[in-house]
Amino acid sequence: MTTKTLNIEGMTCASCAQTVENATRNLKGMQEANVNLATEKLNISYDESLLSVEEIQSAVAQVGYKALTGREHKSFNIEGMTCASCAQTVEKATGTLNGVISSSVNLATEKMTVDYDPAILTVSDITQAVADSGYAAHEDIDSMNTVEDSKMKKGKYIHSMWKRFVASAIVTVPLLYISMGHMAGLPLPSVIDPTMNPAIFALLQLILTLPVMFFGRQFFTVGFKTLFKGHPNMDSLVALGTGAAFIYSVGATIAIWFGYGDFSEVLYYESAAVILTLITLGKYLEVRSKGKTSEAIEKLMGLAPKTALVVRDGKEIKLSIDEVAVGDTVIVKPGEKIPVDGKVLEGMTSVDEAMLTGESIPVEKNPGDNVIGASINKNGTIQYKATKVGKDTALSQIIKLVEEAQGSKAPIAKMADIISGYFVPIVIVIALISSLAWYFGGEDGLFSLTIAISVLVIACPCALGLATPTAIMVGTGKGAENGVLIKGGVALETTHKIQTIVFDKTGTITEGKPKVTDIITENGISDTELLQLTASAEKGSEHPLGEAIVKGAEEKDLKLSKSENFNAIPGQGIEVEIDGKKLLAGNKKLMDTRNISLKTLAEIADTLARNGKTPMYVAINDQIAGIIAVADTVKENSVAAIEKLHKMGIEVAMITGDNKGTAEAIARQVGIDRVLSEVLPEDKANEVKKLQSGGKKVAMVGDGINDAPALAQAEIGIAIGSGTDVAIESADIVLMRSDLMDVSTAVELSKATIRNIKENLFWAFAYNIIGIPFAMGIFYFFGGPLLNPIIAGAAMSLSSVSVLLNALRLKRFKPSVIK
Numbered sequence: 001m002t003t004k005t006l007n008i009e010g011m012t013c014a015s016c017a018q019t020v021e022n023a024t025r026n027l028k029g030m031q032e033a034n035v036n037l038a039t040e041k042l043n044i045s046y047d048e049s050l051l052s053v054e055e056i057q058s059a060v061a062q063v064g065y066k067a068l069t070g071r072e073h074k075s076f077n078i079e080g081m082t083c084a085s086c087a088q089t090v091e092k093a094t095g096t097l098n099g100v101i102s103s104s105v106n107l108a109t110e111k112m113t114v115d116y117d118p119a120i121l122t123v124s125d126i127t128q129a130v131a132d133s134g135y136a137a138h139e140d141i142d143s144m145n146t147v148e149d150s151k152m153k154k155g156k157y158i159h160s161m162w163k164r165f166v167a168s169a170i171v172t173v174p175l176l177y178i179s180m181g182h183m184a185g186l187p188l189p190s191v192i193d194p195t196m197n198p199a200i201f202a203l204l205q206l207i208l209t210l211p212v213m214f215f216g217r218q219f220f221t222v223g224f225k226t227l228f229k230g231h232p233n234m235d236s237l238v239a240l241g242t243g244a245a246f247i248y249s250v251g252a253t254i255a256i257w258f259g260y261g262d263f264s265e266v267l268y269y270e271s272a273a274v275i276l277t278l279i280t281l282g283k284y285l286e287v288r289s290k291g292k293t294s295e296a297i298e299k300l301m302g303l304a305p306k307t308a309l310v311v312r313d314g315k316e317i318k319l320s321i322d323e324v325a326v327g328d329t330v331i332v333k334p335g336e337k338i339p340v341d342g343k344v345l346e347g348m349t350s351v352d353e354a355m356l357t358g359e360s361i362p363v364e365k366n367p368g369d370n371v372i373g374a375s376i377n378k379n380g381t382i383q384y385k386a387t388k389v390g391k392d393t394a395l396s397q398i399i400k401l402v403e404e405a406q407g408s409k410a411p412i413a414k415m416a417d418i419i420s421g422y423f424v425p426i427v428i429v430i431a432l433i434s435s436l437a438w439y440f441g442g443e444d445g446l447f448s449l450t451i452a453i454s455v456l457v458i459a460c461p462c463a464l465g466l467a468t469p470t471a472i473m474v475g476t477g478k479g480a481e482n483g484v485l486i487k488g489g490v491a492l493e494t495t496h497k498i499q500t501i502v503f504d505k506t507g508t509i510t511e512g513k514p515k516v517t518d519i520i521t522e523n524g525i526s527d528t529e530l531l532q533l534t535a536s537a538e539k540g541s542e543h544p545l546g547e548a549i550v551k552g553a554e555e556k557d558l559k560l561s562k563s564e565n566f567n568a569i570p571g572q573g574i575e576v577e578i579d580g581k582k583l584l585a586g587n588k589k590l591m592d593t594r595n596i597s598l599k600t601l602a603e604i605a606d607t608l609a610r611n612g613k614t615p616m617y618v619a620i621n622d623q624i625a626g627i628i629a630v631a632d633t634v635k636e637n638s639v640a641a642i643e644k645l646h647k648m649g650i651e652v653a654m655i656t657g658d659n660k661g662t663a664e665a666i667a668r669q670v671g672i673d674r675v676l677s678e679v680l681p682e683d684k685a686n687e688v689k690k691l692q693s694g695g696k697k698v699a700m701v702g703d704g705i706n707d708a709p710a711l712a713q714a715e716i717g718i719a720i721g722s723g724t725d726v727a728i729e730s731a732d733i734v735l736m737r738s739d740l741m742d743v744s745t746a747v748e749l750s751k752a753t754i755r756n757i758k759e760n761l762f763w764a765f766a767y768n769i770i771g772i773p774f775a776m777g778i779f780y781f782f783g784g785p786l787l788n789p790i791i792a793g794a795a796m797s798l799s800s801v802s803v804l805l806n807a808l809r810l811k812r813f814k815p816s817v818i819k
Contacts (some may be wrong), residue, residue, distance in 0.1 A: 069119035085236030093133035108469035198264035241456035275793030306341035341388035349380030454775035458792035460802035467760035470807035475753035491732035495750035503657035516552035518629035612665030641740035
């Protein structure tokens with residue numbers, strides 16, 4: 001008997017679970033089938049000799065659900081895509097495979113991410129489906145070398161595109177002069193004058209056009225291949241338009257050689273050549289601009305050193321960074337980059353971690369402290385033990401996060417994706433209909449051909465396909481540069497809609513480390529003596545107040561005395577003897593029990609409590625000696641960060657387990673609008689849910705394990721980078737600098753990116769909405785100009801370049817400054 005667990009997709013209620021159970025329980029060989037709706041899993045026990053997993057999955061599929069044995073997430077590099085229609089074709093080809101859960105293709109990064117069931121499908125099945133649709137897919141392996149190879153490959157491609165353009169231009173310029181020059185009154189030698197030697201005039205143009213057709217052969221090979229497979233793309237439009245112009249011109253040339261000299265006036269060689277040359281230039285500019293959108297990743301890659309000095313078998317040897325293993329002892333000298341993450345064994349130094357945290361002040365490192373790969377060792381030689389290498393280092397994890405974000409899609413892209421999927425076939429139909437309409441309306445075949453070529457060449461699905469991903473690439477890259485890691489397009493888009501931001505108090509608004517804030521003395525005792533005696537009494541205490549007082553004494557280098565006869569009084573404080581003096585430290589109840597007069601200190605203590613501080617009374621030999629107040633201090637930038645959010649029109653709330661008085665005191669200090677106090681850790685997510693039920697779009701900012709459910713519940717979870725791994729994992733945005741000012745930076749960046757996407761989509765749609773009717777001759781019908789196919793080709797090339805250039809404007813993004 002075999003036992004398995006399958007993941008069930010598509011269930012929404014208990015009835016669904018019952019349906020799946022009934023469909024599988026009745027199968028021959030099935031002994032037990034139980035569905036857990038909460039976990040969306042089907043637990044089965046069955047006889048493998050009578051029943052297979054495929055049969056069980058088929059039975060589940062027949063009742064309208066999906067049963068999956070597992071889930072793999074893989075990324076692929078796609079070769080051969082030229083426009084949004086290509087991306088749609090690859091998405092459809094892989095998305096319809098049995099076993100694929102989701103497939104997403106990003107035209108800007110030329111990557112595809114696929115979630116699939118490895119029990120049903122293999123990587124080769126996916127790459128074969130891509131190949132069948134006319135493109136090539138290669139699994140994206142996570143390594144620095146792969147990135148370097150990809151960069152070199154793109155560099156070669158950009159160089160080859162430039163060479164194609166230059167070679168095409170060299171023959172297109174004289175072709176344009178020969179074909180059009182005489183119309184502008186420019187001189188032509190009599191041997192190629194169309195009125196004297198029309199056959200030579202036509203033949204020379206054919207000879208000059210052939211190299212341009214050869215240099216632009218990729219448009220034809222890819223365009224017709226995808227057309228015949230039923231998935232036409234932008235190359236198909238170019239191939240059809242320029243191919244029609246070329247074939248028509250060849251036919252006219254043959255007619256001229258047979259004595260029909262009038263055909264020399266209706267040759268279209270220059271249109272085919274100029275269109276191909278201009279589109280090649282447009283593609284070159286597009287590829288170059290696309291390269292600039294991913295500069296953030298390249299900068300991050302460039303931070304890591306290539307080699308490391310490692311101690312092995314007692315010898316120091318230099319190794320490639322890929323060869324460093326966990327447990328190796330690594331030596332780093334002053335001025336060198338730290339190769340991988342680790343823990344200091346020997347030596348002291350200061351390390352510049354600005355590349356990761358944005359903090360410009362170097363951090364002191366001593367034995368036992370952690371060091372981060374790619375940070376810079378400033379002034380001392382250290383030996384450290386490698387704890388994380390390769391793809392596990394902090395830098396690699398950041399690079400992976402940024403790459404995944406750049407490869408993701410925002411919901412705003414869905415409309416453009418749907419349209420681009422139908423765009424090319426619709427354009428082909430429009431070109432055919434408009435051409436035939438003019439022909440049957442009384443125009444000649446040449447006029448009709450001009451219309452068809454113009455429509456085919458001006459239509460540009462590229463601009464639609466590039467509008468969203470390029471802006472997301474630049475936006476997430478700028479976020480990384482500013483210490484804000486945004487995990488995907490959905491997070492980037494949603495952040496600009498946030499109306500309320502909830503901050504966890506401890507460790508987020510405050511430092512999370514209580515400190516001695518006030519020392520008030522009575523009866524002639526000094527501040528220093530009171531602190532020294534109280535710290536001596538509290539030494540070894542596990543109470544946060546006691547720990548803070550001991551730490552305060554240590555910071556002032558006070559020598560602590562030995563205590564005797566220690567007695568903890570539950571709910572009140574402690575009693576202890578130090579240097580022959582009896583010391584009491586605790587709350588007001590302890591003082592009242594021992595009949596110790598507080599004089600004016602009771603009022604002072606109340607004032608301290610109202611300001612969010614916790615006062616501790618200290619009495620020596622049954623006489624009040626003073627108060628030591630302890631508080632969790634507010635972070636330096638908390639007030640400015642909240643003020644900036646208010647200026648952006650965002651409501652700010654604070655959530656804490658503290659009592660109402662303390663919470664409101666902190667809220668007054670920093671300018672909080674709404675206080676959610678005395679909230680148990682497990683109830684934080686419910687408080688977020690209450691805010692959402694009031695119609696608010698909520699972001700949650702936190703750093704602890706107990707914040708993880710609330711971070712997941714909020715529309716946007718923002719984790720402080722110095723927080724726990726669980727909080728960071730649950731969040732949509734990670735603030736690497738642990739600076740609350742970066743919360744507003746994330747919102748500003750989201751708004752700037754969405755604004756940029758909307759601009760891109762507007763111009764992409766506007767271009768096609770105006771350009772295609774213009775090419776169809778609608779303006780000409782009402783007395784306006786007729787679009788020349790050459791102008792159409794130039795306009796099409798510039799449309800996608802303009803969208804990319806607009807996206808690159810985001811590179812100038814800088815967080816605003818409060819004045």
